[in-house]
Every structure is written in C-alpha cells, then in structure tokens.
Amino acid sequence: MKIIAEIGEYVLLMLQAFRRPDKGKVFRRQLMMDFQDLGTNSIGLIGFISVFVGAIIAIQMAYNMDNPLLSHKLVGFSTRQMMILELSPTIMSLILAGKVGSSIASEIGTMKVTEQISALKVMGINPANYLILPKITAAVIYNPLLIIFSIALGILGGWGACLTTGIMSTTYYVEGVQAWYEPFTLTYALIKTVVFAFIISSVSGYMGYTVEGGSVEVARNSTKAVVYSSILIIIFDLILTQLLLI
Amino acid sequence: MIEINNISKSFGDQKVLNNITTTFEKGKTNLIIGQSGSGKTVLMKCCIGLFDIDEGHIDFDKRNFSAFSEKKKRNIRKEMGVLFQGGALFDSFTVEENVMFPLNMFTKMSLEEKRDRVNKMLSRVNLNNANNKLPSELSGGMIKRVAIARAISLRPKYLFCDEPNSGLDPKTAEVIDALISELTEEFEMTTVVNTHDMNSVLQIGQKISYIYKGNLWWEGSNKEIMKTENKELNDFVFSTELTRRLKLKL
Numbered sequence: 001m002k003i004i005a006e007i008g009e010y011v012l013l014m015l016q017a018f019r020r021p022d023k024g025k026v027f028r029r030q031l032m033m034d035f036q037d038l039g040t041n042s043i044g045l046i047g048f049i050s051v052f053v054g055a056i057i058a059i060q061m062a063y064n065m066d067n068p069l070l071s072h073k074l075v076g077f078s079t080r081q082m083m084i085l086e087l088s089p090t091i092m093s094l095i096l097a098g099k100v101g102s103s104i105a106s107e108i109g110t111m112k113v114t115e116q117i118s119a120l121k122v123m124g125i126n127p128a129n130y131l132i133l134p135k136i137t138a139a140v141i142y143n144p145l146l147i148i149f150s151i152a153l154g155i156l157g158g159w160g161a162c163l164t165t166g167i168m169s170t171t172y173y174v175e176g177v178q179a180w181y182e183p184f185t186l187t188y189a190l191i192k193t194v195v196f197a198f199i200i201s202s203v204s205g206y207m208g209y210t211v212e213g214g215s216v217e218v219a220r221n222s223t224k225a226v227v228y229s230s231i232l233i234i235i236f237d238l239i240l241t242q243l244l245l246i
Numbered sequence: 247m248i249e250i251n252n253i254s255k256s257f258g259d260q261k262v263l264n265n266i267t268t269t270f271e272k273g274k275t276n277l278i279i280g281q282s283g284s285g286k287t288v289l290m291k292c293c294i295g296l297f298d299i300d301e302g303h304i305d306f307d308k309r310n311f312s313a314f315s316e317k318k319k320r321n322i323r324k325e326m327g328v329l330f331q332g333g334a335l336f337d338s339f340t341v342e343e344n345v346m347f348p349l350n351m352f353t354k355m356s357l358e359e360k361r362d363r364v365n366k367m368l369s370r371v372n373l374n375n376a377n378n379k380l381p382s383e384l385s386g387g388m389i390k391r392v393a394i395a396r397a398i399s400l401r402p403k404y405l406f407c408d409e410p411n412s413g414l415d416p417k418t419a420e421v422i423d424a425l426i427s428e429l430t431e432e433f434e435m436t437t438v439v440n441t442h443d444m445n446s447v448l449q450i451g452q453k454i455s456y457i458y459k460g461n462l463w464w465e466g467s468n469k470e471i472m473k474t475e476n477k478e479l480n481d482f483v484f485s486t487e488l489t490r491r492l493k494l495k496l
Contacts, residue, residue, distance in 0.1 A: 023351055033338075110337075119334040122294045122406075123348055124323035 010206045016128040017136070017205070030134035038100045038135060038201070039142030043149070045099060046092055050083075050150040053091070054157025057082055062167040075168055076158065076176020081185070083154035088147045089189040090237050093196035096143065097229040101204040104135055105225035108208025109218035117209070132205035136198060143197035144190050151189070188244045195240060199232045247272045248293065248404060248436055253302035253312075255288055262288045264460045265302070272436045275427050275450045279442060280457035281482060287408060289457065290440045294328055294406055295319050306404065324352055327397030327435075329407040333389035335381040335396070341368070342377040345395045352400060367395040371425060387418035391425070398429060405430065405437040411446060419443065423450050444489055447471060456482070 021027035061075045108131055111117050120127040155177055162168040207225035211217050248270040255263040262285045270276040280286040291297045293304055295311065303312045306322055314322070335344050345364045349355055355363070368374060371391040381389060390410060397405060407426060411419035427450040430437040439446065447454060451468035456479050458464075464479045471483060472493070484490050 026350055114332055114337075115330045115334040116336055118296055119328065119330060119336075121296065122323055122326060122328045123351065124320035125351060 009210065010203075013128055013132070013206050013209060014202060016126060017132040017202075019126060019129050019133075021129060021133065022125055026130075027134060030130070031138055034134045034138035035142055037103070038138050039146060042096060042099060042146060045095065046146050046150050047153050049095060050088065050092070050153040051157035051160070053087055054079055054083060054154030055161035057087070057154070058158030058161040058173070059165060059167065062162075071176075072168060072172040073176035073179045075162070076155075076173040077179045078176075079158035080151075080155055080177045080181075083151045084185050084189050088150040088154060089192040089196065090233065092147055092150045093143070093193065093200065093233055094230055096146070096197075097200045097204075097233060098226050100139065101200045101225045101229045102222045104201060104204035105208040105222040106218055108132070108205060109211035109221050112209065112211045113214055113218060128205075128209065132202070132209065135205055136201040139197040139201035140194055143200075144193045147189060147193045151186075188240075191244065192237065192240050195236055196233050199236065200229045203229045203232065247307060248438070249305040250289075250293070251302050251305065253289075253292060253299045253304065255285075255292055255297060255299050262460050263292070263299075266457075266460075266462045267302075268455050268462055268465065270436050270438050271453060273431065273434045274452040275430050275437045275439060277447060277451040277454045278438065278440045278457060279447060279451075279454055279482070281442065284457045285460040286440050286442075286457045290406055290408055290438065293438065294326060295323065324400065325403045327400070327402035327405045329390070329393050329397050329405070329410055331409045331412055333381070333393040335389060335392055337381055339381075340377065341373070341379050341381075341384070341392050344381070344392060345399050348396065348400045363399060364395075367399050368392075370398075370429070371395045386413050387415075387422065390414065390422050394422075394425060394429070398433065398435075401433060403435060405435045407437070407439045407441075409440055409442075411441065411443045416445065419445065420449065426450060444483060444486070447483070458482075 057079045058075055061078045065074050108117075111131070117127045117131075120130060159170065159173050159177075162173045163170065204225040207221040207228070208218075211221045250266055250268045250270075253263060253266050254261065266289065278286045278289060288297060292299050299312055303310050305311065306325070309322065311319060311322055335341075336347065339347065342361075342364055345367055346360050349360045349363060353360070364377070368376065371394050373388060373391050373395065376384070376388065376392070381392070384392065394407075394410075405426070410422050410426060414422065423446050426437060426439060429435070439450070441447070448468050448471075451471070454464075454466055454468065454471055455462060456464040456476075458478050464474065464476045466474065471479070474480060474483075484493050
C-alpha cells in the first residue's frame with residue numbers, strides 16, 4: 001500500500017512540476033545553472049571511467065579471443081558494441097544516479113527543511129515547477145551528450161589499450177570498430193539514456209521534495225534517491241531492451 | 247486588514263486550533279503569543295496558506311482566502327511578505343539575488359530599477375555593503391535583516407514574521423523588533439508577528455492575541471497585558487525572574 005501511495009504522490013508532484021514556468025527568463029537561468037551542475041560538472045568523471053572501461057573491455061576481449069579461428073576484428077567490434085549497447089547508457093547512468101541523484105535530493109531536501117520551499121510557496125511560486133522541471137530538462141538534454149562522449153572515449157580507451165599493451169594493431173582494432181555497424185544501436189542507446197535521465201532527475205527530485213524532518217532525513221532520502229533510481233534504471237533497461245531490440 | 251473567522255485545525259485526532267476568531271489590523275503590529283505547542287505557528291501557517299483549515303475562513307481585506315483556488319491564492323500571496331524563523335534565504339544566491347528574487351519573478355522592472363529597489367531595501371534594513379555576500383557569510387541578525395528586505399521588496403500589504411528574534415542576542419532582537427515596527431508604519435502594512443519573546447511583546451505589541459492550548463485566550467495591547475488578571479496569561483507573561491521583578495515594581 002505504501003508503494004502505491006508513494007507512486008501516487010510522485011505522479012502528483014510531476015503534474016505540478018510539468019506546468020508552464022512562471023517566468024521564462026528565470027526558468028532559462030535555472031536551466032543553464034543545472035546544465036552546469038548536473039552535466040558539465042560530470043564530464044570529468046564520465047570521461048575518466050569511460051576511457052578505463054573501454055581499455056579493460058578491449059584487453060578482456062583480446063584475452064578471451066586468442067583462438068586463431070576468430071577474427072581479430074572482434075576486439076574492436078565487441079568494445080564498440082558493449083560501449084554503445086550497455087556500458088555507456090546503463091553503467092554511466094548508474095554512476096550519474098549516484099553523483100547527480102544524491103546531489104539533487106540533498107539540495108532540494110535541504111531547501112525543504114530550511115523552509116526555502118515554503119518561502120517559494122508563500123511568494124506564490126510553484127516550487128516543484130521552479131526546482132524540479134529545470135533539473136529534469138537539463139538531465140534529459142545533457143545526459144545523451146554525455147553518453148555519446150562516453151561511447152567515443154570508451155572506444156578510444158580500447159584503442160589506447162591495444163597500443164600500449166601491444167595486444168592488437170591499430171588497423172585491426174579500427175577495422176573491428178567499423179565492422180557490422182547498425183545505426184539503430186545508437187538510437188537505442190540514446191532512447192535508454194533519455195529514459196534513465198528522466199528517472200534519475202525526477203525520482204531524486206521527488207525524494208528531496210518529500211523530506212520531512214532534519215539533516216538525518218535529508219541524508220536518508222538522498223540515499224533512497226540513489227537506490228530507487230538505480231533499481232528503476234535496471235528494470236527499465238530490461239523493458240526497453242525487450243521492446244527495442246527484439 | 248486580516249479577519250480570522252471561527253477557524254479550526256486538527257492533525258489526525260489532535261485539535262490544534264479551536265474555533266479562533268480575531269482581527270489583525272492594518273498599520274499595526276499584531277502579535278500572536280503563546281507557549282511552545284500552543285498552536286501559534288499553526289495559526290500563522292493557516293494564515294499564509296501553508297496549512298489548509300478544517301473550518302471557518304480567513305479574509306484578506308474582505309477576500310475569502312481560504313475559499314480560493316490555488317491559482318487565486320497565489321495572487322494574494324504576491325501581496326504577502328513572510329519572514330521565516332531561520333530566514334529561509336536561498337543558499338546559492340547572494341544577498342542581492344535573494345532580495346531581487348521576488349522582483350525577477352513578479353515584475354517587469356529593468357535590471358537598473360531592480361538594483362535600485364534592492365539597494366533601497368538593503369539600506370532600509372541597514373545593510374549597505376552586503377550585496378555580494380552569500381547567506382553562509384552572514385550573522386544571524388544579518389540573515390533576518392536580508393529576509394526582511396526580501397519580504398518587503400514587493401511592498402507587500404501583509405507582513406508575517408515567524409519568531410523573528412529566535413536565536414538572536416537581546417540587542418539584535420531589539421533592532422529587529424524596531425525595524426518591523428517602523429516598516430509596518432512606513433508601508434502601512436498589516437503585520438502579524440508570532441513570538442514568545444516578552445521584550446517584543448512590550449516593545450511592539452500594539453495588538454496581542456494570546457493562544458492557549460489552541461484557543462484564543464486573551465486579546466489586548468502591550469499596556470493592558472501588564473495589568474491582566476487572566477491566570478494563564480499571567481503564568482506565561484511572568485514566567486521569568488525578570489518579568490516577575492518587573493511586576494513587583496509596577
């Protein structure tokens with residue numbers, strides 16, 4: 001019963017959030033700040049992890065495919081496919097759920113317990129719209145760019161691993177990366193990313209907005225935001241994969 | 247003028263406000279006093295629309311606020327200024343941005359005009375060189391003054407202050423009280439102050455409403471409160487050594 005009540009509360013909050021902003025100029029300003037906070041500030045972390053993940057996949061693929069009957073192209077091909085299909089959209093989204101999700105929940109939660117949200121309300125401003133909508137918009141627009149960046153760096157990381165360890169020549173790796181490319185896989189990755197971005201920002205926004213109490217509750221709801229977002233990402237990953245790939 | 251008509255409010259089985267009727271007059275500093283847990287904060291939150299009331303109605307200059315839709319309530323809220331207990335300044339904004347915030351949201355003033363209004367308001371609360379400071383860099387008294395500047399930046403008709411002196415030293419508390427009283431007269435606002443600070447009661451209480459266990463127990467001015475025979479009010483007012491000594495001298 002509690003879950004149903006929470007889902008209902010979440011839907012009502014989203015209905016409040018998805019209204020026309022009180023002032024376009026203020027919304028755009030908030031959006032720019034959220035692009036910076038939720039997107040640009042994550043580039044370093046996403047880039048670092050993507051390079052290493054790509055390198056590790058390339059090395060593991062090379063290790064597992066030492067049979068001379070298997071094409072050398074498979075290392076580049078597998079690295080590309082894994083980055084596009086799963087590692088960039090899903091794993092990077094899980095990492096963003098930890099970084100961005102906890103930040104959104106704790107920011108909004110702190111505003112709630114220090115009466116800043118009440119202050120917005122009594123000024124005649126819709127707090128859900130003012131605080132949550134720009135964050136959802138920023139995440140839905142910026143995360144696909146981060147994921148494309150992650151895919152590119154992952155593939156480059158794999159190439160870097162080939163160069164530094166000598167497991168494969170650049171020619172074979174590049175041939176593999178270019179082999180049997182299906183453009184829809186990228187569309188699939190971007191659709192997943194948009195859905196995951198919505199989950200991260202809206203669930204974390206909801207967790208922050210519904211904090212009651214003090215700092216302990218803010219911390220508790222920030223943790224819940226990360227846990228619930230991660231669980232939903234995995235569930236929707238399965239649903240979208242089934243719907244889009246099969 | 248704000249008229250409170252027979253309002254009641256319960257949380258679950260617990261009745262927090264019981265059939266309260268009173269009036270907060272224009273151009274006066276109206277105080278709500280009472281012990282912690284008496285229901286005075288709930289009464290104020292009902293007035294500003296943060297809590298829905300169960301019975302009765304609240305009229306702002308003959309406009310029945312409690313019966314309005316959320317959209318109509320918003321229009322009246324734009325005429326309110328609220329000073330929250332902790333200030334409720336936006337952490338990520340500077341002092342200037344905090345005071346400018348209502349102007350950004352509800353006016354079409356140019357940046358120049360908004361800056362001018364912000365500087366006037368900050369100067370009115372004696373904070374002339376704090377424009378670029380963040381709330382984390384301010385003292386408790388400064389936070390309250392910035393919050394007052396923000397609350398009055400749109401020149402509201404109604405000013406609500408929730409425990410404006412909590413956490414302040416007596417000297418700073420007196421400055422804040424004096425400021426609230428001066429601004430009330432200057433802008434002809436209907437000011438409602440929620441407090442249990444007896445110094446505020448004596449200094450600025452033009453009309454005082456004493457709430458006891460969710461009921462309106464006594465009403466009068468700061469002069470009348472010292473001579474009251476009401477037992478519960480006497481117990482509250484003269485609960486400290488200082489006020490007891492003061493009473494002996496009267």
